[in-house]
Amino acid sequence: MTTLLEVGSVGRAFGGVYAVRDVAMAVAEGETRAVIGPNGAGKSTLFNLISGHLAPDHGTLRYGTRRIDRLPPHARARLGIAIVFQGARLFHGMTALENVMVGAHARTRHGFLSATLRLPAHRREEAEIRADALAALDRVGLRDWAHRSADVLPLGQQRSLQVARALCARPRLLLLDEPASGLRAGEREALAQLVEGLRAEGLTMMLVEHDVAFVARLADRVSVLDLGRLIAEGTPEQIRDDPAVIAAYLGEEAA
Amino acid sequence: MSVSVRNSPRSSGAHAGPARRRRPAPATLGAAAVAVVALLVPVLLPATQVSVYVLLLLAAIVVVGLSMLMGFAGQVSLGQASFTMIGGYTAALTATHGLPTWLGLLLAPVVAAACAALVGVPLLRLRGHQLAFATLAIQLILLSLVGRLEWTGGDIGLQGVPRLQVAGYEFAEEISYAYLALGALGLVVLVTRHIVTSRPGRGLRALATSEVAAASSGVPVAVYKQAVFSLSAGFAGLAGGIYAFYIGYVAPGSFPVLLSFEYVVMVVVGGAGTIWGALAGATAITLLLQLLNDIGTREGMPASAPTVLSYAVYGLLLVVVVLFLPRGLVPSATAWWDRRTASKPMEG
DSSP states (O other): OOEEEEEEEEEEEETTEEEEEEEEEEEETTOEEEEEOSTTSSHHHHHHHHHTSSOOSEEEEEETTEEOTTSOHHHHHHTTEEEEOSSOOOOTTSBHHHHHHHHGGGGOOOOHHHHHHTOHHHHHHHHHHHHHHHHHHHHTTOGGGTTSBGGGOOHHHHHHHHHHHHHHTOOSEEEEESTTTTOOHHHHHHHHHHHHHHHHTTOEEEEEOSOHHHHHHHOSEEEEEETTEEEEEEOHHHHHHOHHHIIIIIHHHHO | OGGGOOSOHHHHHSOOOHHHHHSOOHHHHHHHHHHHHHHHHHHHSOGGGHHHHHHHHHHHHHHHHHHHHHHTSOOOOTTTHHHHHHHHHHHHHHHHTTSOHHHHHHHHHHHHHHHHHHHHHHHTTSOHHHHHHHHHHHHHHHHHHHHHOTTTTTTTOBOOOOOOEETTEEOOSHHHHHHHHHHHHHHHHHHHHHHHTSHHHHHHHHHHHOHHHHHHTTOOHHHHHHHHHHHHHHHHHHHHHHHHHHHSOBOGGGSOHHHHHHHHHHHHHHOTTOHHHHHHHHHHHHHHHHHHHHHHTSTTOOTTHHHHHHHHHHHHHHHHHHHHOTTOHHHHHHHHHHHHTTTSOOOO
């Protein structure tokens, strides 16, 4: 299998303390990779390094054949990296549909001038974005909310809306930062089925998650971080039996 | 041209669905009414009052742009009158150097936008208060420069700017400037609406909430902020250009810091990030200023009364609006209307 994302021993410190230290991993095309670890293990920092919101102090990031560690976040989005944030990062004062349409920014190009002049090509692109956004809303079960303000959505739907926004970008690599946290059982199951569907379609995903059952069901491989270091990597079964992991993470859960 | 002022940017974002086509939405009817009134005002007003209307329209042109900058890019410019000034001087310099006046009107927004693009590179790295003070500083520097330089006419400014001529038609009457300014405002509103309701506009509205999330969706945050800054400066420059031809002279005193504050107050009172808010804010404050001016220039009032009154009322207005209507007149009114009609599906 070809590698889509190669994290080459990256490190990032905050005030002298390493949040991520010499972490190296390779995510294959089509793989679903879970990243787990106790609080403060560096999972979110790692995601921020991949999405470009943080620059690494050292190390490289390779996406396909390109070095991306010096690219700004919007340029990485244009290369097909989409992220669903942990909190509800929705855009206020916009409808659910408009929120999802923003996701298409990464792969569309019409700017201020063609918008002002309403060129035919611009109208066509707008119609396509709109259709894609409606399809994405459909996929996460939010079609009926399309024309309502995103501000009034309940938490579960806000998460789904973020997923729809990410899907509207037609990503090659989808980062999901604790997508199931705060969701009720039914919402969690719907999310799991959605992720399974995307996995079946061959989308490469990285997933930070605390819920072990969720991870075991969805992930092909699991990377375990503890105190900023990668302490184990393998299939969910291998990870379950790894003594280092049990000590660092699962041990706490079991206690 | 102002018939295109059809919808608020919020409600038009979700292109009218089939249900809304059947009968015109209240917003459409309201906009049509406003457009008709705007077209009739110059004819109905007594000739001595038309100048107030022209200045109101020119302020509205600036405020639509500033509202976009403040509402979407989240940047406060306390020196927006610098760009009105650049536009005014560009038009005046072009016209007084024997070049066609229409060229001056064309160059005014272009030069203002270009200047904004230039200063925007360092300025837009600043945030919040820092940017506000930096823009204010720019205006103070500009005022000081223009007041000293010979080719800008120093403190006296440039006198004898000829009347605007386009294709043989001379804008000579007060009323012709009213329609010129109205046309320019219509154009500015149309451009703004087109941008706000399309791909770049969605990107702007997104970054107003979260620059991080917007960037992750592929929005080039810095470039977009820069573009809105230049666009808002271009609008201000256009207003300044018309002003130069209308008044017939430009001087540093025509573009005081107080004018920049006035624009900001108009945006805040009307509600940042909405076209209707900009129009409402410009109208409300212009009328209020007119009233204050009447009071301030009454017999027995000190010469400084109008200025002192304006500052006091701006301060008071800002405090009151921020305390009681933090989102401004128009968004507060829209929210109230949405709550009343909450049973229907919301369109924003």
